[in-house]
Amino acid sequence: MEQRLLRSTRRRITAVAAVVALVVGSGAVAAAPVQAASSNLITNGGFEDGLAGWFANNGNAADNAALSTTTDAHSGTSAMLVSNRSTTGSGPMQDLSGKVQAGKTYLVTAQVKYENPNSPSTKQFFVTMHYGGSTYTNLGTVTVPRGQWGLVQGTFTIPAGQNVSTARLFVETPWTSNPSSAPDTHLMDFKVDDVTLQEYTPSKTIEVVGKLPGEHNPLIGHKFGADGFGFVHDGRVYLYMTNDTQGYAPNPSTGVSPGINYGDINQITVISSTDLVNWTDHGEIQVAGPNGVAPFTGNSWAPGMAKKVVNGQEKFFLYYANGGGSSNVITGSSPVGPWTSERTSTLINGGTPGAETVAWKFDPAPLVDDDGQAYLYFGGGPASTSMPPVERFNNPKNLRGIKLGDDMVSTEGSAVVVDAPVAFEAGHVFKREGKYYFSYSSHFGGNDFGGNQPRVPGYPGGGQIGYMISDDPMSWPKETYAGVLFPNQSQFFGAGTGGNNHQSVFEFEGKYYFTYHAPTLNKRINGDTTQGYRSPHLQELTFNPDGTIQQVVGDYAGVDQVRNFDPYRVFEAETLGWSKGIATAKVDGASAEFGTAAPNLVVRDIDDADWTALSSVDFGADGAGSVTAKVRALTAGGRIEVRLDDVAGPVVGTIPVDTPTGDWAEVTAELQGASGVHDVYFTYRGPAGEDLFEIDSWAFEAVPPLDLSVTADTRCVGEKVMVTVRATNNEAVHVSASAESAYGTRPFGALPPGKEKLRSFPTGTTTVPAGEVTVTATATVDGEPVSASYTAGYAARSCG
Ligand SMILES: [Ca+2]
Ligand SMILES: [Ca+2]
Ligand SMILES: [Ca+2]
Numbered sequence: 165m166e167q168r169l170l171r172s173t174r175r176r177i178t179a180v181a182a183v184v185a186l187v188v189g190s191g192a193v194a195a196a197p198v199q200a201a202s203s204n205l206i207t208n209g210g211f212e213d214g215l216a217g218w219f220a221n222n223g224n225a226a227d228n229a230a231l232s233t234t235t236d237a238h239s240g241t242s243a244m245l246v247s248n249r250s251t252t253g254s255g256p257m258q259d260l261s262g263k264v265q266a267g268k269t270y271l272v273t274a275q276v277k278y279e280n281p282n283s284p285s286t287k288q289f290f291v292t293m294h295y296g297g298s299t300y301t302n303l304g305t306v307t308v309p310r311g312q313w314g315l316v317q318g319t320f321t322i323p324a325g326q327n328v329s330t331a332r333l334f335v336e337t338p339w340t341s342n343p344s345s346a347p348d349t350h351l352m353d354f355k356v357d358d359v360t361l362q363e364y365t366p367s368k369t370i371e372v373v374g375k376l377p378g379e380h381n382p383l384i385g386h387k388f389g390a391d392g393f394g395f396v397h398d399g400r401v402y403l404y405m406t407n408d409t410q411g412y413a414p415n416p417s418t419g420v421s422p423g424i425n426y427g428d429i430n431q432i433t434v435i436s437s438t439d440l441v442n443w444t445d446h447g448e449i450q451v452a453g454p455n456g457v458a459p460f461t462g463n464s465w466a467p468g469m470a471k472k473v474v475n476g477q478e479k480f481f482l483y484y485a486n487g488g489g490s491s492n493v494i495t496g497s498s499p500v501g502p503w504t505s506e507r508t509s510t511l512i513n514g515g516t517p518g519a520e521t522v523a524w525k526f527d528p529a530p531l532v533d534d535d536g537q538a539y540l541y542f543g544g545g546p547a548s549t550s551m552p553p554v555e556r557f558n559n560p561k562n563l564r565g566i567k568l569g570d571d572m573v574s575t576e577g578s579a580v581v582v583d584a585p586v587a588f589e590a591g592h593v594f595k596r597e598g599k600y601y602f603s604y605s606s607h608f609g610g611n612d613f614g615g616n617q618p619r620v621p622g623y624p625g626g627g628q629i630g631y632m633i634s635d636d637p638m639s640w641p642k643e644t645y646a647g648v649l650f651p652n653q654s655q656f657f658g659a660g661t662g663g664n665n666h667q668s669v670f671e672f673e674g675k676y677y678f679t680y681h682a683p684t685l686n687k688r689i690n691g692d693t694t695q696g697y698r699s700p701h702l703q704e705l706t707f708n709p710d711g712t713i714q715q716v717v718g719d720y721a722g723v724d725q726v727r728n729f730d731p732y733r734v735f736e737a738e739t740l741g742w743s744k745g746i747a748t749a750k751v752d753g754a755s756a757e758f759g760t761a762a763p764n765l766v767v768r769d770i771d772d773a774d775w776t777a778l779s780s781v782d783f784g785a786d787g788a789g790s791v792t793a794k795v796r797a798l799t800a801g802g803r804i805e806v807r808l809d810d811v812a813g814p815v816v817g818t819i820p821v822d823t824p825t826g827d828w829a830e831v832t833a834e835l836q837g838a839s840g841v842h843d844v845y846f847t848y849r850g851p852a853g854e855d856l857f858e859i860d861s862w863a864f865e866a867v868p869p870l871d872l873s874v875t876a877d878t879r880c881v882g883e884k885v886m887v888t889v890r891a892t893n894n895e896a897v898h899v900s901a902s903a904e905s906a907y908g909t910r911p912f913g914a915l916p917p918g919k920e921k922l923r924s925f926p927t928g929t930t931t932v933p934a935g936e937v938t939v940t941a942t943a944t945v946d947g948e949p950v951s952a953s954y955t956a957g958y959a960a961r962s963c964g
Contacts, residue, residue: 205263205270206333209359212240221257221334223294229254234355238275238313243357246335252343252350257294257334260361264331269321269416271364272303274335275357277313282348285309288338289354291316296330303333313357319364319416333361366416368409369747369769374685374699377742377777377811377843380441380722382684382699386743387445388412389433390698391590392679393529394670395469395499397480400436401672402499403679404467404482407431407448408697419689424696430456432467432484434500440677440702441725441779445738446500447750447763451484457494458505461486466590466666469499470530470538472572481572483540485526486510491542493528493573500762506573512542512566518579519564521548529592529668530568531600531637538568539637540575541582541602544589546612553614558623559583559642560613563591563604567638582640584632585623586613590666593637596676599711602640603631603649605664627652629667629680633711649713653682653701656718660692669705673726676705678716728782728841731864733757737776737793738765741843744811745774756794756861766796766858770848775811777845787839789867791817792832794860797825802850802857806835808842821850821857828860835864868952870945871895872915876905876937876956883964887925889937889956893917901941915941931962 207217214233221227230248237243246255264270276289288307294300304318316335322328335356343350374385383389389405396402411428414421430452435443450456451464465485472479480496482503490510494503512525519525524545532538547560564579582591588607593600606624607613622645624630629650634640654662661682668679681698702723706714729741734756738748747769755764767776791806802821807813816838823829838844850856871894879886889903893915901912907925915921925937935958942951 203362205260205361205363206258206359209274209361210240211237211242211244211357214242215244217258218244218256219258221253221255221294221336223253223257223300223332223334224251227251227253229256231256236277236355238277238357240357243275243355245353245355247353249351249353250344252339253292253334253336254351255335255337255354256356257332258359260293260331260333261329264322264328264361266322266326266328267324269319269364269366270303270361271319272316272333272361274304274316274359275313276306276308276316276335276354277311278308278352278354279311280348280352281310283310283352284349287352289314289316290336290338291318291359292334292336293320294330294332294334295326295328299326335359364416366413367747367769368412368414369745370685370689371419371745372688373742373744374688375742376720379720380725381701381718381720382682383443383702383722384435384445384700384740385685386740386746386748387433388685388697389435389700390681391466391666392681392700393466393468393592393668394677394679395471396670396672397471397499400438400499401440401670401677402434402436402469403443403700404469405433405435405700406465406467407433409433410448412697414689421695421697426465427463427487430462430464432464432482435700436499439725439727439729439780440672440723442729442739442741444736444757445740445748445765446758447748447765449482449501449503451482451494451503452486457503458492458507460509461490461492463487466527468529468540468592468668470532470572471499472532472536472538474571479572481530483511483528483530485528488524488526488545489513490525491528491540495573498761500758502761506571511573511575512540516566516575516579517577518566518581519543522562522564523547524562524589527589527591527666530572531593531595533595533637538572539565539593540568541565541591541593543582543591544587547614551614554617556614557609557617558585558620560587560607563587565591565593565638565640580638580640582632583642584640585620585630585642585645586625587630588664590629590664592668594669594671594676595637596671596707597711598635600634600637601631601669601713602634602644603629603667603669605666606630608664622647624648625652627662627664629665631713646712648715650678650680650716650718653680653718657682657684657687658692660687660694663696676707677723678703678705680716680718682718684720725780728780729778731778731781731783731788731844731862732866734861734863736765737767737859737861739778740776741779742777743775746770746776751860764860766860768858770856770858772848772850772852772854772856775845775847777811777843779843780841781844782841783839783864784866785839786867786869787837788835788864790832790834790865791819792830792863792865793819793821794828794830795821795823796828796858796860797821797823798857799825799851799854802848804833804859805847805849806833806838807845807847808838809845810843811845811847813845868954869950870899870941870943870952872899872901872939872941872952872954874937874939874954874956876958878932878958878961880961880963881926883930885927885929885932885961885963887927887932887935887937887958888922889925889939890920890922891915891939891941892920895943895945897943897945899941899943901939903937903939905937906935912939930964932960934958934960
């Protein structure tokens with residue numbers, strides 16, 4: 165009896181947990197779909213093979229039931245009927261020994277139904293695991309109305325220490341001590357169908373709007389990223405970040421992830437933008453770890469980026485912290501790779517001259533000077549105990565600068581001390597008007613820095629960004645200290661956003677920008693109790709006439725968009741101004757926008773009512789005539805609404821995603837009213853609960869400034885193929901046009917208003933492949949010269 169009571173108590177607690185999971189499950193968190201769907205661990209879960217694999221619960225001597233099949237199935241032609249139950253635990257059981265593992269998370273589902281007219285109008289059912297002995301755990305539950313099928317659904321993680329040498333799953337009703345006193349209430353017959361159990365990979369998709377429409381911080385709302393390092397190349401700003409999303413694992417029931425574990429992180433996240441508001445996700449670089457570019461390193465934190473022409477070849481050098489103990493570099497042939505390792509051991513380590521006493525040989529930040537000489541700044545952590553406590557606190561001398569070799573992957577000479585006041589980590593140097601600016605993050609005190617010591621007046625407080633100004637990139641005495649550049653981010657973003665920071669400064673088109681991080685997306689997901697997942701932010705950096713920096717004020721507004729977005733080209737769908745409920749994933753194949761060597765990502769996890777948006781898109785005065793998306797349909801009935809200025813703004817076009825599921829295809833919609841400058845929202849619609857489609861890229865086409873209709877065709881002349889092109893002038897003025905194909909150029913001459921002309925291209929061959937004809941047209945409209953070009957395709961043809 166005592167054992168039964170224990171069991172009862174355990175079950176009540178776990179039942180509550182399961183119900184909570186289900187309530188949450190109907191909301192945002194558990195709307196997250198199961199990723200990497202694995203096979204059903206249940207044998208014959210649909211009972212289409214009769215009772216194979218099932219037996220009546222045998223966990224207790226009193227548990228018993230008769231199992232039979234019924235044609236009243238939820239799906240297929242057969243289900244299980246459970247009758248003659250003697251205890252509430254009496255029900256169908258299946259042995260999963262050897263199929264489930266401790267520490268793993270699973271999703272269980274089952275359909276149940278009861279019909280006894282003398283039973284209560286609703287009844288709760290459980291799917292329960294019996295691990296042997298008295299260990300029972302409810303896995304999922306449903307309360308179902310009499311006469312209807314109801315879905316049991318639950319996720320559960322088998323505790324790490326759980327013995328699973330016997331693991332048996334069964335279906336039952338809530339336990340009561342004397343069920344036979346009211347058999348219609350407690351021991352009714354019931355039916356079961358469609359039992360599934362599969363390993364569950366919790367979704368990392370951020371379901372909240374992490375970057376609010378109209379705001380520019382955080383830079384992205386669909387993933388995290390920390391320690392951002394801004395780097396400008398060829399008119400584009402790249403931001404390299406510690407991949408905080410790598411270990412993010414929100415609990416499928418609560419939506420709350422365990423706290424960040426830096427030891428998990430061996431990837432660097434890259435995003436880029438030409439306007440500082442719409443950011444393209446380039447995905448993650450697998451830098452360290454067994455499959456990394458530099459497998460002799462284990463972590464990749466706090467990246468720094470530089471470029472230099474080495475032996476006539478432009479190369480890109482990505483420096484990173486290999487945990488706290490060393491720093492390293494990998495080499496790219498572009499800012500987004502591909503990447504190789506020129507080294508077989510770390511670049512900065514215990515053997516680096518001048519760095520012997522630096523506790524943390526990490527946070528490497530490169531600077532290539534105007535004369536081509538490159539430097540690397542690094543270091544941090546506890547001050548040397550050989551110094552007096554007051555000096556350890558105020559001038560810990562834990563940061564360094566060292567010359568890089570011409571190859572950028574070696575060092576030259578000995579490191580110099582950067583005597584940054586109250587220094588902790590995150591050294592970074594930029595150059596402006598001949599002066600070098602060293603910025604860094606300050607420490608929070610404590611035993612590592614000599615205990616509670618008096619702070620030199622004007623020195624930084626804990627967790628601030630201080631800076632120094634020098635005329636020499638290798639000379640940083642404490643006298644070059646210039647003040648606090650950025651207070652702690654919690655001053656601006658409030659509870660839950662404190663902690664240390666990591667900054668960089670870059671110049672872009674004549675302005676300077678300051679990068680920092682704050683766990684603002686984490687805060688939007690979980691409120692003030694954050695778990696340390698950080699997001700990238702930008703603010704403009706402004707200078708006083710004497711060259712000192714005006715202290716940066718952090719805000720959600722961020723920086724101004726530096727140019728409107730050009731929609732008239734193929735651009736990646738993973739270019740996001742704002743978004744809701746989507747994720748991105750790297751796919752095989754080239755990027756349409758960035759070329760064959762660049763990684764390509766797609767937008768995925770698209771559910772009904774998810775959306776992505778672009779800020780300040782310039783459609784021009786004539787506007788956009790159509791938009792084409794490269795999509796992969798995952799279900800029938802999906803569509804994309806193109807809206808202006810708001811997620812509920814006017815629809816200017818709807819793209820049907822009606823292509824065969826599973827295949828990449830292009831889908832197009834005509835647009836009406838998309839002219840001028842607007843924010844553009846792509847709102848995704850389709851069957852609720854379905855993973856709708858994935859999107860690779862977008863392309864808008866402008867309304868041509870001249871209204872011509874152009875078609876191309878082929879015909880046979882004898883045994884030879886003739887390509888033909890037909891142009892109709894829909895304008896009210898004369899148009900001059902000519903057509904070009906693979907078989908030459910043919911002028912149309914003057915094309916009067918409303919007139920149509922045909923031109924032919926003799927090919928001289930019996931077979932032609934599919935191709936295009938391009939028609940270029942010019943006219944004078946309202947006294948202004950106007951030109952436009954059109955392409956028309958034709959199919960392959962064989963004659964003779
Ligand atoms: Ca069935
Ligand atoms: Ca989604
Ligand atoms: Ca793409």
